[in-house]
Amino acid sequence: MSKSGKNRIPLKETVVSNNSQFNLLGLLKNLWEFRLLLWVFCKRDLKGRYTQTIFGLGWVILTPLITVGVFVIVFGVMVKVPTDGLPTIMFYLVAVIPWYAFMNVLNPSVQMIEGNAGLISKVYFPRLLIGGSYAVGAAVDFLIAYTLLITPFAIAYNVWTPQLLLIMPLLLLCTLMTGLGVGLILAPLNAKYRDVKHLVPLALQLFYYSTPAIYPVSAVPPWAKPWYSVNPLSLVISSYRDAMHGHWPSSSTLFTLITIAVVCFTAGVLIFQHFDKNVVDTL
Amino acid sequence: MSWAIRCEELSKLYKIGKSNVTAAEMVNEQIRWMLGRLARPLRKTQSALPTPTTNHHTILDELQTQDAPDNHFWSLRDINLEVEQGDRVGIIGPNGCGKSTLLKILSRITSPSSGLFRFKGRLVSLLEIGTGFHGDLSGRENIFLNGSIMGMKPKEISRRLEEIIEFSELGELIDTPVKRYSSGMYVRLAFSVAAHLESEILIVDEVLAVGDAAFQRRCADKMLQVADEGRTLLFVSHDMDAVNRICNRAVHMSHGRIIEDSRITQPQQTAVHSASVSDITRSYIRSGIRLQQEIVWPANDAPVFDDCVTLNAVRLVDEQGTVRNEFDVKEDIIVEVVFSVKEEKWPINVHIHLKDLAGHYLLVSMDNSRIDCGKRRPGRYVERCRIAAPLLNAGDFKIDVELWPGAEVDHRILQPSILSFTVSDDSHPSGVRGNWPNAWPGCLLRPELQWDVQTPAPQRSSLP
Numbered sequence: 001m002s003k004s005g006k007n008r009i010p011l012k013e014t015v016v017s018n019n020s021q022f023n024l025l026g027l028l029k030n031l032w033e034f035r036l037l038l039w040v041f042c043k044r045d046l047k048g049r050y051t052q053t054i055f056g057l058g059w060v061i062l063t064p065l066i067t068v069g070v071f072v073i074v075f076g077v078m079v080k081v082p083t084d085g086l087p088t089i090m091f092y093l094v095a096v097i098p099w100y101a102f103m104n105v106l107n108p109s110v111q112m113i114e115g116n117a118g119l120i121s122k123v124y125f126p127r128l129l130i131g132g133s134y135a136v137g138a139a140v141d142f143l144i145a146y147t148l149l150i151t152p153f154a155i156a157y158n159v160w161t162p163q164l165l166l167i168m169p170l171l172l173l174c175t176l177m178t179g180l181g182v183g184l185i186l187a188p189l190n191a192k193y194r195d196v197k198h199l200v201p202l203a204l205q206l207f208y209y210s211t212p213a214i215y216p217v218s219a220v221p222p223w224a225k226p227w228y229s230v231n232p233l234s235l236v237i238s239s240y241r242d243a244m245h246g247h248w249p250s251s252s253t254l255f256t257l258i259t260i261a262v263v264c265f266t267a268g269v270l271i272f273q274h275f276d277k278n279v280v281d282t283l
Numbered sequence: 284m285s286w287a288i289r290c291e292e293l294s295k296l297y298k299i300g301k302s303n304v305t306a307a308e309m310v311n312e313q314i315r316w317m318l319g320r321l322a323r324p325l326r327k328t329q330s331a332l333p334t335p336t337t338n339h340h341t342i343l344d345e346l347q348t349q350d351a352p353d354n355h356f357w358s359l360r361d362i363n364l365e366v367e368q369g370d371r372v373g374i375i376g377p378n379g380c381g382k383s384t385l386l387k388i389l390s391r392i393t394s395p396s397s398g399l400f401r402f403k404g405r406l407v408s409l410l411e412i413g414t415g416f417h418g419d420l421s422g423r424e425n426i427f428l429n430g431s432i433m434g435m436k437p438k439e440i441s442r443r444l445e446e447i448i449e450f451s452e453l454g455e456l457i458d459t460p461v462k463r464y465s466s467g468m469y470v471r472l473a474f475s476v477a478a479h480l481e482s483e484i485l486i487v488d489e490v491l492a493v494g495d496a497a498f499q500r501r502c503a504d505k506m507l508q509v510a511d512e513g514r515t516l517l518f519v520s521h522d523m524d525a526v527n528r529i530c531n532r533a534v535h536m537s538h539g540r541i542i543e544d545s546r547i548t549q550p551q552q553t554a555v556h557s558a559s560v561s562d563i564t565r566s567y568i569r570s571g572i573r574l575q576q577e578i579v580w581p582a583n584d585a586p587v588f589d590d591c592v593t594l595n596a597v598r599l600v601d602e603q604g605t606v607r608n609e610f611d612v613k614e615d616i617i618v619e620v621v622f623s624v625k626e627e628k629w630p631i632n633v634h635i636h637l638k639d640l641a642g643h644y645l646l647v648s649m650d651n652s653r654i655d656c657g658k659r660r661p662g663r664y665v666e667r668c669r670i671a672a673p674l675l676n677a678g679d680f681k682i683d684v685e686l687w688p689g690a691e692v693d694h695r696i697l698q699p700s701i702l703s704f705t706v707s708d709d710s711h712p713s714g715v716r717g718n719w720p721n722a723w724p725g726c727l728l729r730p731e732l733q734w735d736v737q738t739p740a741p742q743r744s745s746l747p
Contacts, residue, residue: 014402014406016391016401016402017394018396034431040428044417047419122410123392123408123410278394280392
């Protein structure tokens with residue numbers, strides 16, 4: 001029809017309005033169209049994070065290693081916190097590394113709109129991808145730390161079990177989905193009210209102390225126990241510790257974990273998509 | 284040709300004033316607006332709204348806050364626009380008229396408050412410099428980053444990579460992190476990427492102004508070429524020359540509406556139709572200009588040079604000495620400059636610079652063609668310069684007045700654009716016009732040149 005020979009294939013027509021109905025199929029299509037951007041963002045974040053550093057990627061291992069070192073000295077040697085019969089290093093490694101994965105996805109996603117304002121206010125692309133790239137980045141960091149720290153130390157201390165390896169993918173997925181979900185809920189809020197980014201570290205600190213990272217769940221008084229059976233990070237960390245004793249996580253643990261992850265993630269995506277359209281105007 | 288972009292009643296509301304209101308205020312406001320809408324349907328009042336004139340000087344006018352909730356205004360109101368494939372549309376208008384909002388909505392950066400738009404194919408926009416660049420990555424890596432943000436596949440980008448680098452003229456700098464680039468270099472890279480990617484629609488905001496003159500010219504050529512390939516171009520600029528050169532359609536926006544369009548495609552459009560792109564750019568340059576035919580300075584506030592020469596008044600007068608700002612093409616225009624000299628010290632020359640509204644100089648005239656340039660004696664001087672008709676075409680003009688004390692000193696009295704006037708054309712077939720009855724072409728000058736016409740000798744009028 002058209003004059004130029006190039007346009008023989010009818011062009012795809014896109015309609016944009018302020019219709020706020022959530023369209024899952026449209027979103028997935030859109031994400032698929034821009035799938036390559038996910039890798040580009042991941043590469044960008046990775047490069048951005050480690051340029052002008054001497055250790056470069058080494059920080060992926062150094063950060064948890066130093067943290068664990070401090071914990072071992074302070075809580076293991078000085079305070080002598082009980083470790084449920086696990087080697088002190090292992091006890092802290094399986095707590096610190098998943099915790100970092102959670103933080104690495106939650107913290108940047110909360111600030112993803114504010115932090116990428118320059119990009120978001122100038123170009124169109126599905127902004128969920130930024131959050132996705134943080135999740136992928138956190139997963140990569142986790143897997144490196146898992147392979148280079150948890151596995152060798154577990155073998156060295158003779159606490160390696162098949163369970164420790166087999167439950168890892170599920171636990172990682174739940175950790176990331178929960179973290180990303182919460183981040184996606186808070187990101188549009190933070191774009192409008194910057195109070196959020198000041199509150200999040202405080203909340204995370206509180207959350208950290210109510211998570212059995214530096215102490216075992218067995219040391220918790222009975223009245224606080226219910227919290228530890230719904231705190232997703234507590235469930236994740238306990239599952240890793242139990243795995244080193246050769247136990248599988250209980251079905252109720254798995255159910256709670258998966259439910260929380262799915263609910264957080266779905267709510268995050270829905271809320272984020274709802275505010276995404278006009279979020280530029282609030283920046 | 285079929286359409287490429289089609290906007291239907293596109294509107295966007297923005298908030299005025301502080302951006303953070305308490306939750307209670309927000310709810311209250313929403314409820315009041317909804318009640319207001321129930322009482323008075325939004326659509327009804329709109330048709331009664333007059334089109335705003337271009338002579339408003341404030342950025343917001345009252346039409347933009349009508350029918351809007353409290354503390355809100357319509358940044359865009361009922362934009363109906365259909366752009367055809369391969370069109371090069373220039374969007375012009377004063378600051379705050381909604382150009383950028385329109386482009387932001389079309390680029391899907393923010394969504395419309397009401398209405399919708401459709402587009403066909405892929406849409407790439409270049410809204411500001413450094414769009415989607417990462418400072419730590421090299422120029423080459425950023426081409427890939429930028430390209431993928433605009434929805435291109437790495438294969439497509441690789442195919443065009445050499446072309447992009449060549450067009451940007453960045454050479455070896457392409458492997459340097461872009462945080463070391465100057466803003467001009469940023470624009471070069473950004474435009475090169477956007478222009479070379481295979482999209483059906485390209486949107487370019489006022490970004491090219493940062494590039495140097497040679498690069499801007501190449502960008503203009505590139506944009507023409509882009510349109511030649513059948514791609515559609517939307518171009519926002521304050522550079523009317525660029526719009527004239529590049530665009531085949533101009534849209535003039537003011538206060539969130541399209542007020543003038545060189546092609547009316549939809550029946551519901553309320554914009555004024557203009558014949559050509561240059562008509563619209565001229566009327567845009569003219570909008571907001573107040574003609575000034577006379578300035579008389581009070582004694583204590585007059586422009587003074589060296590405590591010796593004072594400029595007292597400048598004015599435009601006609602043959603009868605009446606001060607006017609509108610002249611016919613056939614009338615002489617007299618520029619009168621009044622100044623006084625205290626002591627015999629400086630050889631003052633009076634200069635008149637005649638410009639069009641865009642600031643292009645048409646001519647400079649000096650009084651030293653008539654008087655010798657010796658030192659001026661004390662006293663009051665009145666000098667008149669006659670711009671004899673026929674010289675100027677119908678249009679608007681400005682005049683700079685300069686009192687020049689000779690080449691030895693750097694200082695002078697210069698009053699830029701101090702006078703302005705309109706020349707109109709009564710279209711009466713006489714004078715320069717001859718018997719030409721139609722609109723006179725849009726040029727700046729219209730002098731009567733000498734035509735030497737050799738007619739063939741009358742011959743036998745016998746055609747077989």
